[in-house]
Amino acid sequence: MKKVKSSWLVLLLIMICIAACSKEDQTSTTSLKIRLIDSKGNSLSGAEVMLYVSSYDMELSQNQVRDKQVSDVNGEVSYSGLEAAKYYWFAQIDCLNNMNGIITTDKLTLNNGKVVTSTLSETGSLYLKNSSPSQYDIFLDGTYLMTADGLYECTYKYILSGTYTIMVSQVGGSATKSFKGTISCSETLSITYP
Numbered sequence: 001m002k003k004v005k006s007s008w009l010v011l012l013l014i015m016i017c018i019a020a021c022s023k024e025d026q027t028s029t030t031s032l033k034i035r036l037i038d039s040k041g042n043s044l045s046g047a048e049v050m051l052y053v054s055s056y057d058m059e060l061s062q063n064q065v066r067d068k069q070v071s072d073v074n075g076e077v078s079y080s081g082l083e084a085a086k087y088y089w090f091a092q093i094d095c096l097n098n099m100n101g102i103i104t105t106d107k108l109t110l111n112n113g114k115v116v117t118s119t120l121s122e123t124g125s126l127y128l129k130n131s132s133p134s135q136y137d138i139f140l141d142g143t144y145l146m147t148a149d150g151l152y153e154c155t156y157k158y159i160l161s162g163t164y165t166i167m168v169s170q171v172g173g174s175a176t177k178s179f180k181g182t183i184s185c186s187e188t189l190s191i192t193y194p
Contacts, residue, residue, distance in 0.1 A: 031080040031113040032105065036071050036091050036098070036120055043075030044120055047093035051079060058088040058103070084110040089118070095186035096120035099158035122161040124183035127190040129153040135171040136193065140164055147171060159183050168193040 032051075036044040051065040052058040065087065069077040079087075086107045091098045101119040108114055130136055133150035141164055148154070148168075166179045168191075181189040 030082045033115045036075040047071040125188040126156040129192040139167040
């Protein structure tokens, strides 16, 4: 009987050791440091950064992994204790954001750190309104953007600041019109056609 009791005691001690070890193994030292710069390479202090595990969550600004962080004097934010996963982030200060630059990592490796540099650029919006019942193909600086149904309107966010030529061409028809306009920092260029 003594052997049975001591066997149970030894087994119990082994199980406690295993449980304690597995808890330590679960502590992650996986980290991510994001360095934010402008187009001239200057560090951006004071930028807000939100971290997500999917591009869908980032686009909808939902299910942040951690609380919003603000970049320090070196333009950096750091996250530690992360799971080994792919991460996405949205960083913004004034009209500068990273939507035209690096917004994601490769899958992080457990218990390793990763440092990424993300460039924030000036952006604005492009508002398009089709006031006709006809469909129109839309081109931005000669590149096909979309086919707009009749009486369609849409706003494209995070377009790099600059001067653009927007051409609209009626699908199956002969109506074509070009517009030239400037998208400025945090401003919206509005185009109503035909």
